[in-house]
Amino acid sequence: MLTVAGLGPAALAARLRGPGLRLQTGPFVTCVHSPLAGLAGTLGAMYADYPVLAEGSVADFHVRLSRSTGLRRFVRPQVHFHYDGMAPFQPLPLDQAFPMFEWAMNWCVSSQANSWLLIHAAVVEKGGVAAILPAPPGSGKSTLCAALVNRGWRLLSDELTMVRLGDGNIDPLPRPVSLKNASIGIIRDYAPAAAFTRPVADTVKGTVAHMRASSDSVARAAEAAAPAWIVFPQWQAGAAATLVPVPQARAHMRVAENAFNYSLLGEAGFDAVARLVETARTFDFRYSVLDDAIAVFEQLLAQRA
Amino acid sequence: MRPPLPLLLQALRAPGAMARFSEREWDLLLRQALAANLAPTLGLLAEEHGVLAALPARVVRRFAWARTVWERHLLAVDFELGQLRRALGETGLPLILLKGTAYAAAGLPASAGRLFSDIDLLVPKDCLPEVESLLLLHGWAGTHHDEYDQRYYREWMHELPPMQHMRRASVVDVHHAILPETAAMRPDPARLRAAARPIPGRDGFYTLAPCDMVLHSAVHLFSEGEYHHGLRDLFDLHRLLVDFGADPGFWAALPARARELELARPLSYALRYCTRLLGTPVPAAVLEAAAGGAPNPALLALMDALFLRALQPPHPSCADAFDSAARAVLYIRGNWLRMPPLLLSRHLFHKAFLSPKAEPAQ
Numbered sequence: 001m002l003t004v005a006g007l008g009p010a011a012l013a014a015r016l017r018g019p020g021l022r023l024q025t026g027p028f029v030t031c032v033h034s035p036l037a038g039l040a041g042t043l044g045a046m047y048a049d050y051p052v053l054a055e056g057s058v059a060d061f062h063v064r065l066s067r068s069t070g071l072r073r074f075v076r077p078q079v080h081f082h083y084d085g086m087a088p089f090q091p092l093p094l095d096q097a098f099p100m101f102e103w104a105m106n107w108c109v110s111s112q113a114n115s116w117l118l119i120h121a122a123v124v125e126k127g128g129v130a131a132i133l134p135a136p137p138g139s140g141k142s143t144l145c146a147a148l149v150n151r152g153w154r155l156l157s158d159e160l161t162m163v164r165l166g167d168g169n170i171d172p173l174p175r176p177v178s179l180k181n182a183s184i185g186i187i188r189d190y191a192p193a194a195a196f197t198r199p200v201a202d203t204v205k206g207t208v209a210h211m212r213a214s215s216d217s218v219a220r221a222a223e224a225a226a227p228a229w230i231v232f233p234q235w236q237a238g239a240a241a242t243l244v245p246v247p248q249a250r251a252h253m254r255v256a257e258n259a260f261n262y263s264l265l266g267e268a269g270f271d272a273v274a275r276l277v278e279t280a281r282t283f284d285f286r287y288s289v290l291d292d293a294i295a296v297f298e299q300l301l302a303q304r305a
Numbered sequence: 306m307r308p309p310l311p312l313l314l315q316a317l318r319a320p321g322a323m324a325r326f327s328e329r330e331w332d333l334l335l336r337q338a339l340a341a342n343l344a345p346t347l348g349l350l351a352e353e354h355g356v357l358a359a360l361p362a363r364v365v366r367r368f369a370w371a372r373t374v375w376e377r378h379l380l381a382v383d384f385e386l387g388q389l390r391r392a393l394g395e396t397g398l399p400l401i402l403l404k405g406t407a408y409a410a411a412g413l414p415a416s417a418g419r420l421f422s423d424i425d426l427l428v429p430k431d432c433l434p435e436v437e438s439l440l441l442l443h444g445w446a447g448t449h450h451d452e453y454d455q456r457y458y459r460e461w462m463h464e465l466p467p468m469q470h471m472r473r474a475s476v477v478d479v480h481h482a483i484l485p486e487t488a489a490m491r492p493d494p495a496r497l498r499a500a501a502r503p504i505p506g507r508d509g510f511y512t513l514a515p516c517d518m519v520l521h522s523a524v525h526l527f528s529e530g531e532y533h534h535g536l537r538d539l540f541d542l543h544r545l546l547v548d549f550g551a552d553p554g555f556w557a558a559l560p561a562r563a564r565e566l567e568l569a570r571p572l573s574y575a576l577r578y579c580t581r582l583l584g585t586p587v588p589a590a591v592l593e594a595a596a597g598g599a600p601n602p603a604l605l606a607l608m609d610a611l612f613l614r615a616l617q618p619p620h621p622s623c624a625d626a627f628d629s630a631a632r633a634v635l636y637i638r639g640n641w642l643r644m645p646p647l648l649l650s651r652h653l654f655h656k657a658f659l660s661p662k663a664e665p666a667q
Binding site: 029031056057058059060062084085086112113114115263264265266 | 327328329331332335336339340361363364366367369370373374376377380620621
C-alpha cells in the first residue's frame with residue numbers, strides 16, 4: 001500500500017501541485033491540491049503513515065489551499081481554502097496554512113458525513129472500548145487526549161467522534177492532535193518522543209501546534225471500538241481528579257448539544273444518542289495533574305474487567 | 306458548441322447510463338452534482354432507475370449523506386406548513402404555494418431531492434396587510450428594516466420583504482404576483498389564483514394549475530440575474546414537463562396559456578433549453594407553437610450563447626473562457642428586466658452609495 005512517506009517529498013509536492021493527493025484518513029478520501037511548499041513539508045511529516053490512493057479513484061472531498069494572488073502575494077500574504085471551487089471560510093495569514101488545512105479537514109467531515117452521529121469530542125480506546133471526551137474549547141479536552149495517547153491509549157480522534165448509526169460503535173478518524181497555547185509546552189514535556197509541528201502564533205485559537213498521530217493508531221484506523229464512557233473533562237488548577245456521574249437524561253442532552261448533526265439526523269440521531277448514553281457511563285471529570293487523570297482512566301478500565 | 310456534454314447533463318438525461326460511468330468519471334460527476342445542488346436528486350434518480358447498487362461504494366455513501374439532508378428538509382417543510390396554516394387559517398384565504406414549496410407539498414416528482422430555503426406563498430394584493438400582521442403575531446418578523454429597502458419591496462416588488470421566524474429562522478416570502486410591479490411583463494395574478502388547485506391531503510393549501518406552474522418556473526428562471534441554480538431550475542422544468550405531459554390536454558393548453566398570461570417568451574426559452582440540454586420529450590407541434598414567442602434570430606443567437614453557458618453545472622470543469630462573461634451579462638439583464646432603466650440606475654446608485662453596508666457574513 002502506498003503511503004505519503006512512500007511517495008517521497010518530491011512526488012508528494014508534485015501530486016499536491018498537479019492532479020491532487022488522494023489522502024485516506026479513516027473512512028474518508030480527500031483529494032488535496034496545494035502549490036504551497038511549506039504545507040507539503042508539514043503534511044509530509046504529519047501524515048507520513050497515511051495511505052495514498054491512485055489518481056482517478058473517487059474522493060469524498062476535494063480541497064485546495066492556495067496563496068493569495070495580486071498585491072496580496074507580497075503584502076501580508078494569505079492562504080485561501082477552496083472546497084471544489086467554493087470558499088466557505090475567510091482567508092488566513094499564510095503562516096496558518098497547516099492549521100487551516102486541519103480545520104478544513106474537520107469541516108469537510110462535520111458538515112457532510114451523515115452516515116455517523118458526529119460528536120465534537122476527542123475519543124481514545126484501550127482494550128477494545130472507547131472513552132469519549134466531549135467538551136467546549138478551553139476545557140483541556142485535547143490536552144487530556146494527547147496525554148492519554150502517549151500513555152498507552154489509542155487515538156481514535158481528537159475532534160470528531162463518529163458513532164455508527166447501525167451498531168453504535170465508533171469508527172476511528174486518527175489525525176494530528178491540535179494543541180493550543182500552554183498545552184503545547186505541557187505535552188512536549190509530557191511526551192518528549194512525540195512529533196510536533198512548529199507552533200503557529202496569533203490564530204483565532206491563539207498559538208496552535210499539532211502532534212502527530214502514532215503509527216499504530218493510523219495502522220489500526222479501520223478497527224472500530226465500542227463506547228464505554230463519556231467523560232466531560234474540565235481542567236481546574238489544584239483540583240483532585242474526581243469523577244461525578246451524570247444522569248442519563250442530562251447526558252443525552254449534553255451529547256446532543258455537542259453533536260454536529262443531531263437535529264439533521266432526526267429520529268436516527270435521537271436513537272443513536274439514546275443508545276450511546278445507555279451503553280456508556282457518563283461523568284463530569286475535574287483534574288489538574290495529567291498523571292492523576294490517566295490513573296482514573298485506568299481505574300475505569302480495570303472496573304470493567 | 307461544447308463537444309462532449311458534461312457528465313451531469315448525461316446523467317440527468319439518461320439516469321440509467323449512470324451504471325456505466327467509471328470511477329474517474331464518478332469523481333467528477335459527484336463534484337458537478339454537488340456544485341449544482343443536485344446530489345440528492347441524482348441519488349434518488351439512480352435509485353428510481355435501479356442502478357444505485359451498481360455504483361462505486363463511495364458514491365452510494367455520498368448519495369446517502371445527501372439524502373439525509375433532503376429527508377430532514379422535507380420534515381422541516383412539513384412542520385413549517387403546519388405552522389403557516391395555524392397562523393393564516395383564520396383568513397380563509399386559499400394558501401397558494403409556489404415553486405419548490407409547492408412541488409414538495411404536492412409530492413410532485415420535481416420535489417425529489419430538491420432543497421429550497423424559503424416558503425413561497427401567493428395571496429391577493431389587498432390581503433397583504435392582514436397576512437403580514439398575522440405572520441408577525443405568530444413570530445415571523447420582517448428582515449429588511451432600512452427605509453429604502455421597505456420602499457423597494459412595497460412599491461416596486463411583487464412580494465413583502467422576506468419574513469423570518471424569530472425562533473426557527475424559517476423564511477416566508479409572501480408574493481402578490483409572480484413578477485415585480487416594475488417589470489415589463491405583468492401576468493395577471495388574478496388569473497393565476499383563479500386556476501389554482503387544492504393539494505389533496507393538505508387542507509387549505511393550493512398549487513398553481515399545471516400550465517401555470519411550468520410558466521412560473523420558466524419566467525422565474527429566464528428573468529433571473531443569478532444562475533447558480535440555473536441547471537437545477539431547468540431540471541425542475543424538465544420534470545414538471547415530463548410529469549404533466551403524461552396528460553395530453555396539458556400540451557394542448559400550454560402555448561395558449563402562455564400567450565394569455567403574456568409569458569410566451571419565457572415558455573419558448575424553457576422548451577428550447579430543456580430539449581437541447583436535457584432532451585425533454587416535447588411534442589413537435591408544441592415546440593413549433595412556442596417558437597412563436599422566441600425573439601428575432603439575432604437576439605436568439607445571443608441568448609443561446611448566454612443561456613447555454615449559464616445553464617451548465619456551475620463547476621470549473623464545465624466552464625469555458627466565456628462562462629463568467631455570460632453570467633455577468635445575464636446578471637445585468639436580470640436587473641434590467643426587473644425595472645425600467647431610469648429606476649434601475651437609481652436603485653443601483655442607492656444600493657452602491659447610500660444603503661448601509663451589510664453586516665459582514667459570519
